[in-house]
Amino acid sequence: xxxxxxxxxxxxxxxxxxxxxxxxxxxxxxxxxxxxxxxxxxxxxxxxxxxxxxxxxxxxxxxxxxxxxxxxxxxxxxxxxxxxxxxxxxxxxxxxxxxxxxxxxxxxxxxxxxxxxxxxxxxxxxxxxxxxxxxxxxxxxxxxxxxxxxxxxxxxxxxxxxxxxxxxxxxxxxxxxxxxxxxxxxxxxxxxxxxxxxxxxxxxxxxxxxxxxxxxxxxxxxxxxxxxxxxxxxxxxxxxxxxxxxxxxxxxxxxxxxxxxxxxxxxxxxxxxxxxxxxxxxxxxxxxxxxxxxxxxxxx
Numbered sequence: 001x002x003x004x005x006x007x008x009x010x011x012x013x014x015x016x017x018x019x020x021x022x023x024x025x026x027x028x029x030x031x032x033x034x035x036x037x038x039x040x041x042x043x044x045x046x047x048x049x050x051x052x053x054x055x056x057x058x059x060x061x062x063x064x065x066x067x068x069x070x071x072x073x074x075x076x077x078x079x080x081x082x083x084x085x086x087x088x089x090x091x092x093x094x095x096x097x098x099x100x101x102x103x104x105x106x107x108x109x110x111x112x113x114x115x116x117x118x119x120x121x122x123x124x125x126x127x128x129x130x131x132x133x134x135x136x137x138x139x140x141x142x143x144x145x146x147x148x149x150x151x152x153x154x155x156x157x158x159x160x161x162x163x164x165x166x167x168x169x170x171x172x173x174x175x176x177x178x179x180x181x182x183x184x185x186x187x188x189x190x191x192x193x194x195x196x197x198x199x200x201x202x203x204x205x206x207x208x209x210x211x212x213x214x215x216x217x218x219x220x221x222x223x224x225x226x227x228x229x230x231x232x233x234x235x236x237x238x239x240x241x242x243x244x245x246x247x248x249x250x251x252x253x254x255x256x257x258x259x260x261x262x263x264x265x266x267x268x269x270x271x272x273x274x275x276x277x278x279x280x281x282x283x284x285x286x287x288x289x290x291x292x293x294x295x296x297x298x299x300x
Contacts, residue, residue, distance in 0.1 A: 002029040003062075004151045004181045005050060010059035012045050012205075019045045021205040022059070027183055027198070034192040034213075035185040036284075037202035038292060043185035044083075046202070047155045050183075051081060064151060077105050080144030080180075082137065083155040090129035094122045094139055098146065105147035112176070113146035119172055134165035141169060145176045152177055154184040158191055166191055193284040201288070203295055213284070220287045221258040225251040225267065226276040238266050242294045254282070254290050 005027035012020040020042045027033045035043050048054040050061050052068045061068040064075050092100065098117060102108040117124060120138040128136060137157060144152065152173070158166045166188070173182075174195055186192050193213070200210040209216075223241075225231070227249045237244055240257035251271065255263050258279075267277060282290075 003027060004029055004064050005033075005183055006060075006062040007046070007050070008060045010046070010049060010061055011057045012042075012049055012054065013057045019205050020049070020056075023202075023205065023207050024059075025200055025207055025210055027181060029181050030179060031198050032182040032184070032196045033198045033200065034196035035183065035200045035202055036187065036189060036192070036288060038187060041202040042205040043202055044155055047083075047153060047183075047185060051079075051153065073104075077107070077147070078150040080147075080149035080152040081155075082140045082144050082153070082157055084137075084157060084159045086136075086140050088128050088136060088140065091127060093125055093127050094131075095124035097128060097139060098124075098143060101143050102146070108147045110146075112148070113142065116142035116145060116172065116176070120168065134161050137161065137165075137169065138172070141173055145173060149180060152180050152182045154182065154186075156185055156187070158186060158188045170195065189285040189288050190283070199284070201291065203291075208291070216287065217281070217284070219256060219258050220282045220290075221255050221263070222280040222282055222286075223253055223255050223263065223267070224278040224280065225271055225274045226278075227251070227271070227273065228275050231271060231273070234270050238270070243290055 003026045010023040201208045242254040244253040
C-alpha cells in the first residue's frame with residue numbers, strides 16, 4: 001500500500017513549548033483522512049511541517065515519498081493546498097488568478113477550471129480582495145482542483161463559513177477529487193463525518209488514535225442501564241467505560257471498546273440486578289466531546 005503522507009516521531013517546539021510530541025501517522029493513497037482535535041491541538045502545525053512551511057524540531061515527514069524538507073516544484077505541482085488563512089494576490093481578478101496559475105501546472109485542465117468557476121459561481125471580473133471569505137475559499141479550492149492533484153491538503157477549510165457555503169465546497173471538491181488522496185484538518189466534526197474514510201484524533205500534540213471512521217463509530221456506544229431502584233455504584237469501572245454517571249435509577253456511560261457479547265458480560269458482572277439496557281450509537285462530534293472531557297478530567 002502506498003502512503004502519500006507519512007510522519008515518524010514528528011516533534012515541533014516553539015521555544016519551550018512543545019506543540020507536536022513524537023507524532024507518527026500514515027495516510028493511505030485514495031483515502032480521505034480527517035485530522036481532528038480542538039483548537040491548539042497541533043493540526044495546523046502538522047500541516048505546515050508536512051508542506052515545509054515550518055521545519056520540524058525532530059522526526060521526519062514525507063509527502064509523495066519525498067522528505068518534506070526536500071520538496072521540489074515537481075512535487076508541489078501534484079499537491080493542492082487550501083488553508084483558512086491562505087494568502088492570495090488580492091489585486092488579481094478571479095479570471096486572471098485562474099489563468100495565472102495554469103502556467104505552473106503541467107496537468108492544468110482548462111475545461112475543468114472553467115467548470116469549477118461556473119459551479120462555484122465565481123465572478124471572473126471581480127478582484128479577490130472584494131470577495132467574501134466563502135468566495136475566496138471557493139477560488140482557492142477551484143485553483144487547487146484544476147490541475148487534478150494527487151494529494152489535496154485542506155487546513156480548516158470550513159472555519160467561518162455558513163452552512164450553505166460549506167455544503168457548496170464539499171459538493172464541489174468531492175466529485176472532482178476522485179482518486180485524489182485528501183488530508184483535511186477540522187474541528188467541524190459534523191461536516192467531515194459525512195465524507196471522511198479515516199480519522200486521526202490529535203490532542204496536545206499527541207495522536208491519540210487513527211483508524212477508519214467505520215471502525216471508530218462501531219466501537220463507541222452510549223450505554224444506558226435502568227434499575228428497579230437506586231443502584232449501588234462500583235468502586236472501580238472497567239477501563240473502557242468513560243463518563244459514568246448515575247441519576248436516580250439510571251446509570252449512563254460510554255463504552256469505548258464496544259462488543260455486543262463482551263459489553264453485556266461486563267454489564268452483568270458489574271450490575272447483575274439491572275432491569276433494562278439501551279445501546280445507542282454516537283456521532284463523531286459526541287465521541288470527540290466525550291474524549292475531550294475525559295482528557296480534561298484526567299489532567300485535573
